[in-house]
Amino acid sequence: MRRTAVLLALLLLAVGTVAAQGVDPPERPESAVEEETGGEERPSGPEEVVIAPAHLTNTVRVAALDRVFDLQATDHPNDAGGSVSLAWDFDIKDEVPDSLAVIRRGPSGVEERIATLGGISTRYTDTTVSDGDSYSYWIESLRPDGTPAAVSDEADASSSAQWIHSGRVAMLIILAALSLIIIYYIETAKRGKKLYIREIAGLAAVDDAVGRATEMGKPVLYIPGIMDMDDIQTIASMVILGRVAIKTAEYGSALMVPTARSVVMSVAQEVVKESYLQAGRPDAFNREDIQYLTDDQFGYAAGVDGIMVREKPAAIFMLGTFYAESLILAETGRSVGAIQIAGTAMPSQIPFFVAACDYTLIGEELFAASAYLSREPKLLGSLKGQDAGKLFFIILILLGVIAATIGQFWAPLSSVADFLRSLVAVS
């Protein structure tokens, strides 16, 4: 077991080292113009676009531009249709035009100026086309008085909608595979196969914490983080709240839930109510104990600190998304002598919780809590699937690190590394 941990630590260290040495920075093509102007080492924009050197903005905008060339019109990729992307380049002789006009000829043959741009623009997206029709575009560079100085060649394009986002295909496949693995393990678990789940100290302590509060006749305080219901950690927190509420209902101790968002308050009220119903104690449910404080981050921290100091809860749960208020809450909770169980997937807040709380659920443990507490086979199955997914990524990372490292000396492997990177890159 320890050996596995050491191996994992070494692996992580390797990942960190390779990344820190900059083996795999995203490739950025160098602009051709920059090379001419002495090659400032400055990454430029995305692949298909060449940016005009910015220092030209400073020159006096008097003379006209010789020509705009290499105009390319293409269907705007990965959209719902209705737009065409234009990109072009300049022939520069230390002069920039005052402005540029984008001209379009539609399917009916009507010519119209669809935009006037700043003199250094090199791209434009026309979002007013209809799919399937062919349009012709050209660019005119204009003098300060508005007369055209030069005209580019014409470029034709028509727009269309895409059924699949080309930059996300690999991710779709990975997601589908992960989902299948998870569903497979859920089915296995449903058929009654016994699944092992390791001990998570923080979750094993939930019973003790609620029991202790009951013995001392003090309330349980549940803090669901400061983000709204559209944050997955808040959703996970609500699921755990349901489990904790069943326990407080069974033990008969008071449960207080102060929230920083109104939607979270409404959801928490329903969740706790359902749990009390399920535990057969609907009479013990007290809607006033689940209250909204404020949306303001530190106002909320002050309000919760006040509740801790006045009510002196015996057990405090802090599960969800936390920012800088994490330690303010956890230290105050500690000072009133509460047993504290925290959990978050915010990497920068985990150390604070570890230092100030009795138990901390780190990252994914927060999402595993519901399965752990309920021991429902279906939920446990999904945990197992999650582990399989993690194994997949560990292997992928390992292969990537090896390929990128050896690729430094032996070119073929670096293209393998590039391929692996492209698998997980999302645009």
Added chain:
Amino acid sequence: MRIVIPLAITFVAGMIMVLNFFVPHEPFKLLGDNLQEWYMIVASAAIFLGAMNLLHVHFRKIRLKLKNWKYSPVTIIGFLMMLVTGIIYGVVEGMPFDYLFQSAVVPMGATMFSLLAFFVASAAFRAFRASNWRATLLLTSAFIVMLGQVPIGAMIWDKIPLAKVWLMSVPNTAGQRAVMIGAAMGVVATSLRMIFGIERSYLGGTD
């Protein structure tokens, strides 16, 4: 039925959002955008629920003279003052609402934030004990980072800031990534459980 309808809504909305990410074509884009807007509308409407709850809880406390009821008038007065000045004068600069915000809310927020300095000290004092080799490792790295983060570190030895940068960009980065990847897997699994209705404890149903 009581559980089936919410589960069906979760499934449909969840699938729309997933498809919206992978399929740029209509109708998914429109549906996805609409769902996000609906959430904004629901959340905005819920602010009234929150405000009503706040007033209800505190008026009830005062009426029934519950424990610590004396704090409740402060909350209610503060709430109403901000609300009334905001409605009457608007929220632009130089108006009473802005004045209250700048000279009361802002300094109080800053005060809460600066409490961190004190709490970090007391938490560090308690947490950093060299009780075993791993804790000692943690303690050592904490000292290096603390020294590297201030000029004194470089005065003692000019390599300390470099050691700090190494600690931050190699072991720290590795740990951060591990947590991020693990959490991301958790997010995928949790989302799947919700979308497919496997997790339904939040609706009060176990099976």
Added chain:
Amino acid sequence: MAGMIEKMGNLDRRIIFILIALSVIIPLALGLIFPNPVGAEPSRALFDYVEALPAGSSVLLSFDYDPSTMPELQPMAMAMLQHLFRNDVKVVGMALWPMGASLGQDAMSSVGDSLGKVQYEDWCMLGYKTGGGVMIVRLGSGIQAVFPTDKDNVPWSEIPMLAAYSTLQDFDMVLSLSAGDPGIPAWIMMAGDRFGVPIGGGCTAVSAPQFYPYLGTGQLVGLLGGLKGAADYETLVREHPDAVGAEGGRAVAGMAPQSVAHLVIMLLIVMGNVAYFAEKKRKGGVK
């Protein structure tokens, strides 16, 4: 002796609080200034990147914070603006946080005035827009649609410098001063990864560790972490031969109290450990 050691091990937190308060107040009151040498840190990487921007380049500076984190982030804004303006870089400001817009406008106008830069020609403040990452994506297809006017409701078309910008890609880099969410991660994911605009920035010391992974991959060109990052940038800006009239920064002044406070915390930790081991030895002896 044993009693004292025990006391040392369980020091009342109020004593710790007083010690920390004194360690900050005394150096501030004495006006102590420590030299602040800057090594090969992410702050230097950011400075070097900005330094390499040719005159006339454009930077989008996003003020993604509010007054509660101002002590750490405002000095960064001031130092960055001094650097950008000194190098004749055009600066367009905006904010992902509502309060950031006025903080940004204050910083831009005060630094701009001191270096003779003109609003609407050398800099302008577009203001705040809600939406975080979603809004940044929209900037990628058209800035004017998102910000039809600047913060003071001056129409886009009446601001001469804005004619040069149609989308996010027209900027040579984005700098985000970020106190939380939305902030640097949103800029990296949307502006950096989707539109290829280089991203740099500054953040509170608490959240700095979270951004180191992005430095490794090059998704962030450099980073200022907390007051130390701000002090580094101030030092680098001032050390430069062109540094005419650069003011002594507030962040550098903050390094002395921070140094003393760190030393005090380390001393406390050492004390706690001495007590811990003494206690352990005593208990071991009894056995």
